[in-house]
Structures are given as structure tokens and as C-alpha cells.
Amino acid sequence: MADVEFSREGHVAHVRLNRPKSLNAISGEMNQLLHDAWLEINNDPDIWVAILSAEGEKAFCAGADVSGDAEPTSRIAFGGGITGVGGPLLTLKKPLVAAVHGYVLGGGFEMVMCADVMVAASNTQFGMPETKAGIMGESGIMHRAIRQLPYRIAMTMILTGERMPVKDALNFGLVSEVVEPADLMAAAQRWADKLCAASPLAAQAAKAAVLSRLDMPLEVALATRYEPIEAYAFTADRLEGRQAFAEKRKPQWQGR
Incomplete structure (x- = not known):
């Protein structure tokens, strides 16, 4: 199985992170696979909506893989370019539904901030651990957070590395809906169906x-x-x- 799975059901494309043993941390190979998926979605007129999700129970995505042997081999951009981090910005033209659960950290957090609709499981936690871990790379995640969250909420997360529980994310308008983990993909599909009902x-x-x-x-x-x-x-x-x-x-x- 690929570390990023790509499939289609009708007019809906499914992009699924599939590296749960590493908390779906984005490796260089995943970076390329994501880039290819976004391009295919943009270029295929029969794809109207995309759903981004992840395998495993603990984490949607823990961010970039910072292990010594996982350095990206290209500057396409983390998240396949959809985030514009580390390379050229690739804007997804089609509506994107993100279905998140567990830990949504670092670049994984930034990637889902690019979504148009975000459905979150009740166990979701969002975070920007860069300053807390002393690992500061590209700053795209901070620029997105400060635009999508109240100033002091975003700065608190950026400067302390503290995580935001999903109930607060809902209150601040960061997520569209919160559901139980077992209902996550059904809720994402329901939103995709609503989007497909529009022109x-x-x-x-x-x-x-x-x-x-x-x-x-x-x-x-x-x-x-x-x-x-x-x-x-x-x-x-x-x-x-x-x-x-x-x-x-x-x-x-x-x-x-």
C-alpha cells in the first residue's frame, strides 16, 4: 500500500495519508505523492470535490518527518504544494473537505487549514509545536494560523506550542463540524455530497x-x-x- 492512497468514487477524489506507524508524518516520498494527487484533481474535469483523510487512530498527521533519513528530495513544497511551504504554492481549484482526528500538528495542521470544509473527530487536537521543540523551518503555518484564528489565540499557539482541543477549534470557527471518530468519514462524505449538488x-x-x-x-x-x-x-x-x-x-x- 502506498503512503498516500488516491482513489475516486464518482465525482469525489479521496486522498488518504497511510503511514500510521509514523503518525502519518510527511516524508519526501509522501510529499511527491501528495503533489501528484493535487495536480490530478486540478486537471481532471470529472473530479468536482476532494476529501483528505488519514489512516490510523492516534493522528491525522504529526507534521513533517524530521528523522535523519527522511529529508525531502525536492522543493515541491510540503503537503504536495498545497501549503506553499518549502516550494511553490499550488492552489487546489476544487473544493476540499478535510476529515481530521487525533493529533493534527505542524505541517499537517497547515495542510488542513487549506481545506474549505473541515470535519473533526471529537478526539482531535491542533498544534504548532515548532517553537516548543526548537525546530523552526518554514513559516507558512504561522501565516495561515494568524489569518484564520483570533490574533492572541494564534500567537499563544505559535509562541508556546500548546495544543488546541477540538471544542475550542469549533468555537473559533476553525472547523465546520465535530463528530464522534466512528462517524468521521460518513460526515466528510455528507459534506462532499452537498458540494457535488452545487454546480x-x-x-x-x-x-x-x-x-x-x-x-x-x-x-x-x-x-x-x-x-x-x-x-x-x-x-x-x-x-x-x-x-x-x-x-x-x-x-x-x-x-x-
């Missing part, structure tokens, strides 16, 4: 527009023309959406 091209255009102006002033975002949204006006799915509304039926999306 895939509309969802991708909306995500591209939001991310491209995330750190811009509101007046700049409002004044921007978004090419993916403009291109959507000429798609078969837009016509299908209008016809389905007029005929009072559920639309049958094609992703074209």
Missing part, C-alpha cells in the same frame, strides 16, 4: 474569486473582474441551472 464550475469560479482577493480591501475585491466567473456564463452548466429552475427540478450538472 462544479460555479463552485470552482467562486473559490478562485474568493482566494484571489482574500487579503485585499473590500472595495478592491468588489471592483475586480473575475475571469472564471465571466467564463462560467458560457458553459452548459449555467444553461442547465436556468432550465432546471424553470422546470422546477434538480439540475443535472456535467462540469462543462
Whole structure:
């Protein structure tokens, strides 16, 4: 079995970390496999949604593998580029659901902060142990945390290395839903089904527009023309959406 498993069910791609004996710490090989998975998801028009999950009971991901023989062989970027750490940023164009449990630490924490929907098991703990462990590498995780959490909460985690329990993550809006561990994958699939019920091209255009102006002033975002949204006006799915509304039926999306 590969350290990163990739599969498809209908329009949903599954990316699963599969190195539980090492707490799914990301090795150089996993880095490459993740990069390849994100590229395939981006490039395949029949993939509309992705679910990121992990094998094992103790940890979703303990971060980068820092053992002596596990140095990455490339600068693709930790997490396959989706985090933009250690290499070029690779933005996932399709909606991403993260299903997390146990320890979600370091680069593993950063990777799921890239998700659009995050479902967490009730035993989840988030953390940035870099300063506590005295191992300080790339700073992407800190930049993401300070943008997704209240300032003092993020700084407390960054500077002390203390972990955040899942109930606090829910209160701060970091996760979308908390479920029991046995229900984690069913909940992730439920969210994926909701996302697949929307027009895939509309969802991708909306995500591209939001991310491209995330750190811009509101007046700049409002004044921007978004090419993916403009291109959507000429798609078969837009016509299908209008016809389905007029005929009072559920639309049958094609992703074209």
C-alpha cells in the first residue's frame, strides 16, 4: 500500500495519508505523492470535490518527518504544494473537505487549514509545536494560523506550542463540524455530497474569486473582474441551472 492512497468514487477524489506507524508524518516520498494527487484533481474535469483523510487512530498527521533519513528530495513544497511551504504554492481549484482526528500538528495542521470544509473527530487536537521543540523551518503555518484564528489565540499557539482541543477549534470557527471518530468519514462524505449538488464550475469560479482577493480591501475585491466567473456564463452548466429552475427540478450538472 502506498503512503498516500488516491482513489475516486464518482465525482469525489479521496486522498488518504497511510503511514500510521509514523503518525502519518510527511516524508519526501509522501510529499511527491501528495503533489501528484493535487495536480490530478486540478486537471481532471470529472473530479468536482476532494476529501483528505488519514489512516490510523492516534493522528491525522504529526507534521513533517524530521528523522535523519527522511529529508525531502525536492522543493515541491510540503503537503504536495498545497501549503506553499518549502516550494511553490499550488492552489487546489476544487473544493476540499478535510476529515481530521487525533493529533493534527505542524505541517499537517497547515495542510488542513487549506481545506474549505473541515470535519473533526471529537478526539482531535491542533498544534504548532515548532517553537516548543526548537525546530523552526518554514513559516507558512504561522501565516495561515494568524489569518484564520483570533490574533492572541494564534500567537499563544505559535509562541508556546500548546495544543488546541477540538471544542475550542469549533468555537473559533476553525472547523465546520465535530463528530464522534466512528462517524468521521460518513460526515466528510455528507459534506462532499452537498458540494457535488452545487454546480462544479460555479463552485470552482467562486473559490478562485474568493482566494484571489482574500487579503485585499473590500472595495478592491468588489471592483475586480473575475475571469472564471465571466467564463462560467458560457458553459452548459449555467444553461442547465436556468432550465432546471424553470422546470422546477434538480439540475443535472456535467462540469462543462
